[in-house]
Amino acid sequence: MSEYKVARLEDIEEIDDGREPLRAVRHHFGITSFGVNAWTAANAGDRILNEHDEDEDEELYVVTEGRARFELDGELVDAPAGTFVFARPSVRRTAFAEEPGTTIVAVGGVPGKAFEPGGWELWGPVRPLYQAGDYAQAADRARELVEAHPGYPMLLYNLACCESLAGRPADAIAHLRTAIETSERFRDYARSDSDFDPIRDEPAFKELVG
Secondary structure (H helix, E strand, O other): OOOOOOEEEEEEEEOOOOOOOOOOOHHHOOOOOOOEEEEOOOOOOOOOEEEEOOOOOOOEEEEEEEEEEEEEEEEEEEEEOOOOOOOOOOOOOOEEHHHHHHHHEEEEOOOOOOOOOOOOOOOHHHHHHHOOHHHHHHHHHHHHHHOOOOOHHHHHHHHHHHHOOOOOHHHHHHHHHHHHHOOHHHHHHHHHHHHHHHOOOOHHHHHHHH
């Protein structure tokens, strides 16, 4: 088996989650030590990065083509190709394209912690179904993803959320249990996540979250 892989940006399939389409670079290469993804804007004025902050992750953004306009805690930063932008977790950030084809690559990780691939990139195509309240179809699609890509705790957790909301308590608890076994942090998430309100009184759920 080869110890290296090579790909051009256009070789990596774009994933559309209903917001800004991304290319899941980390997943494409099977990288397990750090997170990395890429976004390309079709038109000038398009938002490239979703507006967000992070709970723990530091992120480094590299503008590889075109020109971007970052908004970092409300401050505007002009970022032509070749610009690096670093943001600590609490910084509210987004970016817009100033030119068609503007591309941003993001690399991230949590200081002092080993990287834990969650599989959130793969959840992208299912997100619109979840947002629309079509929980049964979202659960079916998410289950297909889990079967095709085992071992991603966030995929398992999101599947459990959809199953809870779709009225499938036994499946929800089983998949939540596996998510927690893979990553303990999901036990804390489940305690306060309203997606589990339909099964919150189930004895198995209570035992699972403690």
